[in-house]
Amino acid sequence: MRELTTLAKYPFLSDTRQYIKENGPSVDELLHDLPYERARIIGIERLDNAFKNRDVGERSLANESDCIMEILSYPLARMVAVCIGDSYFKKRYALGEAYHVYKQLLNESTSFLLAVAQELNVNVQHNPEKNTIKIFFKDYLHNAPTRYREWIHNAPTRYREWKMVNRGISGGFLTISHKDLARILLESLRERINEELLTRECDKSVYDTFSSDIQRFQNLLTMQKKKIEAAPVGKVSIEKLPPCMKDILSAIQSGENVPHMGRFSLVAFLSSLKLSTNEILKLFSSAPDYQEDKTRYQVEHITGASSSTEYKCPGCEKMRTYGICPVDKMDDVCKKVRHPLSYYSNKWKQEKQK
């Protein structure tokens, strides 16, 4: 069993679950007994921080009691997140947990990262003599920050790091750095937590104990959604966007790791509607490791501001091939058009005719 501080810093580990099973209170005690009041407060703090700052936040782990409260706050936060019953919130919380872990992993030893990778079923190998880390290409493709995967053909060296060809692939394994591995584990953990939250049911006793906080979060979400729906993206009318672009936009705004083609299509689409680079950048700023200079480079490359080519948004057929046309959300206008831009102008025409 690992040290208590490690369990508190990494509450998703199987060792932490085992610790709670062997030493923790029952769910009923956790929800109602006075000694666990602090864990309940921290549980809500995790959710608040994840929602507002995309990071569940750091607390003192100076003594045993601090560590135990931190450990117990994790299942509490998860149970409350389930009861809030909103997939956007669950994604946001999963990202907050995973991002906090990422920041801590940057300061851990490579052997610790390898152990975490094993828990998350990420296939990595370490050669201690050469101090190299290698990852199986499928795990790399699944978890690498996809916006760097294929975007850039002529980019300066510092922007090319996530391109597969620059990784020295051999026998199906690619070479990555300690920091890259931490970033890959962030994505893997985010996905795992999110999937777990989506499959759990709300427990009535959890709902009853935290009903005022749950309602507060639900109100915040309603307000935020109204704000997003009402907020214009530059001169673009959100409500006239085709379902494909709405989906990509909402995934970016909830901090999801959107596939390369999704980002590419959205940038090219918005650029055709004459949105400026700064207006487009604003949309990307909620990504977990958003870096303005990198994203600006990528956006300017697509829009033609920094290259000789202005890329065009793909048509509906290609969007379907790339798996980014949400077929279940296609409406009557979708059935008439062959390009997302035609959808948008069709919607404007419809409005004028009213």
Ligand code: SF4
């Ligand atoms: S049919 Fe075309 S416009 Fe409609 S959602 Fe699919 S890709 Fe977008």
